[in-house]
Amino acid sequence: MPVITFKYQDLKDLGINMEKNELIDTLPMMSSDIEDFNDEEIKVEFFPNRPDNLSVEGVARSFKGFIGQEVGFPDYKIEESGEYVIVDKDVAAIRPYIGFAKINNVDFSGDKLKYIMDFQENLHWVIGRDRKKVAIGIHNADAVNGPFKYIATPKDANAFVPLEKDIEMTPDEILTEHEKGKDYAHLIRNFDKYPLILDKNNNVLSMPPIINGELTKLKEDTHNIIVDVTGTDAKAVNQTLNIICSSFAEVGGQIKSMEVKYEDKTLVTPDLTPQEMNVHVDTANELIGGTDLTAEDIRELLLKARFDAEIISENEIKTIIPSYRVDILHEVDIIENIAVQYHINDVIAELPDINTVAYENNWFKSEATIREVMIAMGFQEVMSLMLTNEEAHYKKMNQEEKPHVQVARPITIDRTMIRTSLINSLMEFLEDNKHEDLPQKIFEIGDVLYLDETKENKTVSSKKLAALVCHSTANFSEIKSIMSSVLSNLGYTMDISDSENKTFIEGRAADVVGEAQKGIIKGFFGEVSPEVITNFTLDYPVIGFEIEFINK
Secondary structure, eight states, rough: EEEEEEEEHHHHHTTOOOOHHHHHHHGGGGGGEEEEEEEEEEEEEEEEEEGGSSHHHHHHHHHHHHHTTSSSSOOEEEEEEEEEEEEEEGGGGGGGGGEEEEEEEEEOTTHHHHHHHHHHHHHHHHSTTTSSSSSEEEEEEGOOSSSEEEEETTTTTSBOOOOOSSSBBOOOHHHHSSSHHHHHHHGTTTTSEEEEEOTTOOOOEEEEEEEEEEGGGOOOOOOEEEEEEEEEEOOOHHHHHHHHHHHHTTTEEEEEEEEOOOOOOOEEEEOOOOEEEEHHHHHHHHOOSOOOOOOOHHHHHHHHHTTEEEETTTTEEEEOTTOOOOTTTSHHHHHHHHHHHHHGGGOOOOSSSOOOOOOOOOOHHHHHHHHHHHHHTTTEEOOOEEEEEEEIIIITTTTOOOOOOOSOSSSSTOOOOOOOOOHHHHHHHHHHTTSSOEEEEEEEEEEEEETTTSSSTTTEEEEEEEEEEETTTHHHHHHHHHHHHHHHTTOOOEEEEEEOOTTTTEEEEEEOOOOETEEEEEEEEEEEEEHHHHTTOOSSOEEEEEEEEEEE
């Protein structure tokens, strides 16, 4: 999860005068965790659903409310800059959305420049999915002049000096030679043109989502900045810009709006218009439990959460939500904030007023049988997380990326989606344990999740069994024999056909279907292709299978 580091003096400079020991005891009560601390600084971990707390300014803003030092809606003023950015229609196919803002009177002295860089990178993966969805650029505004242009340029045109370099490079050279270019080339490499942000004199501010220009590099004596946020999701772009602007405004930065001129519309960014949502007193008391809060009690707690609140009736309160609070999606999110401000430890624990008789789920009975069969055949069980990432799940497995459930606020960049298959998790296990003796025989029984528009929650889960075998002579005959034994012992028939699964060697893989009284199965088995084996840095042949259980 995101961890931010700051000094105790930073909070004092922001108006919080609290003894170190009391601060360490109090911070965890506002949904954070102390990772480490010493006499000078502290490391604090926040859940990804609160990206507004990933800067020391955001922490101070929330903490002031929590301790009652400063409550209510922080109303940040925006002035018009009179400047604009023109969006070239050709960027629509690459990174179609952009948000622009000017912020004057910023302070980058001391550690503040490092803090804003850390803040930017945390936002890149919490909201931006490691720059795929959103990328941020922060520039010295005094080094360039508007109006600005957001264009798609040919790969060998508009050479510029990228950040931390002293020679000009074309966009194509940056992707192949620059450190950051090689890290993020996969985000735009497949397009014919690359995005650039230019000023009126064609000076390059940024090549999103890759690298900024050296011309607009931030320094300690920089006082006026331009913030650009580009991406593939308009909502995420605007939310990110709002969070950054609000953080700077918290310490005296003057936000200036800019017009973004698309071919068919003109927008003004940032837009800090608050959201309104009603919360109900009875619902809050019911969900929190052990409380008897009144409308006035809840109003005061909402003010401490840095919302504004207006009592409509004894049972309903209108809540004004700042634009930087991108985590508020439903009334229950507001109630969570009420519980935090009330202090979770003060909530009286109550047993639920229900009686139930427990019995074992039929699937778990079947799972126990499957486990016995696999262990009897010499396999060792692996239990992995349902969360994985697109790189490991699709690219390294030679599979085309398909629609899947994504994590809106991923905890880490390698846990960005919910799996639809078990095989890649087993390959990762082999990769992590390749120092162990061969043969290695592993299996996993677990859930996967598919998108399904016909379901109320748009998803459907399914049960799967997967296994891998790794040793120097592993081959198709061996995995076919294993597959046959597993299905026979579980009471299923086995019909096989040719498979086009790209994870396996062509001609050495098969699709399988089977049927039993309790249901049907479908799946595949074969020899894993050398390319996939190399992707996971393995040195020996791997064979495997995966089957899905479908109830009749």
